[in-house]
Amino acid sequence: MQSKQLFDPNSSTYSYLIWDEKTQEAALIDSVREQVERDSKLIQELGLNLHFLLETHIHADHVTGAGELRKRFEAKVAVHRNSQSTCADQLLEEGDSLTLGKQTINVLYTPGHTDTDICYRIEGAVFTGDTLMIRSSGRTDFQSGDAGAAYDSITKKLFSLEDKTIVWPGHDYQGLTQSSIGEEKQHNPRLAGKSRQEYIEIMESMDLPKPRHIAESVPGNLRCGIDKS
Template identity: 45%
Template sequence: MDDDSCQTPLTTTTHNFTPGPSGQSFLSVQHPLVYLYLCLSQMFRNLLTVSRPSFINLVSRMSAQACRDNNMIFRQLFDRESCTYTYLLADNTTKEAVLIDPVIELAERDAKLVQELGLNLKYVMNTHMHADHITGTGLLKKLVPGCKSLIAKMSGAKADIHVEHGDKVTFGEHHLEVRGTPGHTSGCITYVSHSHKMAFTGDALLVRGCGRTDFQEGSPDTLYHSVHSQILSLPSEFILYPAHDYKGQTATTVAEEKQFNPRLTKNKEEFNDIMNNLGLAYPKKIDVSLPANKVCGLHDLPEDLAAKFN
């Protein structure tokens, strides 16, 4: 990909940025004040001419570029079947990397990207024990020897490493803060990068929505408290990356969700009423996904479950 263009994970549309001083791409300008001014100018020019989903895609791309400028590699990957986002973050100097919420069907894609970028995959991490797809952690441990699986202790799933609220996941010079955000499930966590003003919210907070609360020890009360105290309490400019989106939206911000989220802008009683009356069907793969995800942090898919899955 050229330095002056970026692609969204869902389309092949290329966005050309306005050149900066001396023919530089505005995203490659090194002086922080000039960089900030040009970034904001470009964002607002685009806001006037593009739809909201396109603007959010732009924000996502700009965040990825900002990560590169700050010595962190960032990739947002997508599984069309389950509408799951997988995130690859890496230190551009040490090449240590982490992968968040991989999907088993695309584990080979992820392993190939890690190899192509010359990365040392340190951790394969999940935001929670998923019900709508099987995690790729077990398979990735085989495809990329040496990497460790990681998940919240409260999830009840097996893994090489269990984390709790307040822990830090380090890769190279970077780290992600673990924040407990239960409610969708009892073991949901959010990974926060304060240095890059971004957070990976799993299913706790989605773009203009949130995860359901009617299984896996879910609780509307708990989710409401978690999101408001641990995610929406972050600075307003933080970019939030969800584990899923079903409308082609790639990211959101704290400010947007505090203003526009149709569920979480309600008071707790109204929120509980909404969540208790969603009437959603159970995920199609829940009977296979949950048993598999309880053990896939340490092993590949067991043969009896593999037969059901195939």
């Protein structure tokens, strides 16, 4: 499996283009609407056949490019079935799998940041969205967030993967780009040596402002980023 990490500086979002190098079948995880031109060009230059536009969750901080990219490449948009998406082609749940050539993408349902979180696992790597970030994790104070559920998702599902599994997060705000399950087990300050109750207290003690664009982003993402007409 080949992959490229892509960054949107406005929202500090990482998107991921992944593909099977034999068949050129590709998926784009967590696209950003403002980056559709860049990503379209890259997909064309690499000669990829875009099959899937995958979302790790219904984002509150940016609007997906999935709807626009679907028009250009005829790929399927896939999100978790808990979302109220009015536009997805495929609703995913725990245990589902998708294929790109001979490669399998496994769907892990990892609620906590929201109730629509998916981590996509593939050949030695896991795309963790906002469930697990580098030395961090997604906030749990809106969109049906639940700190206890987040702790369970991370410690029971993600931390049961091999330590060397590469962690590709949905965001980073410090210029870090990748981690591993082993690193996060050992060095994530919210999780290393912390009980479920301690994690809940850490998450509940954060006093974060609402994401600036949540009022437009969530409904926008439920329409796959396509404006109402």
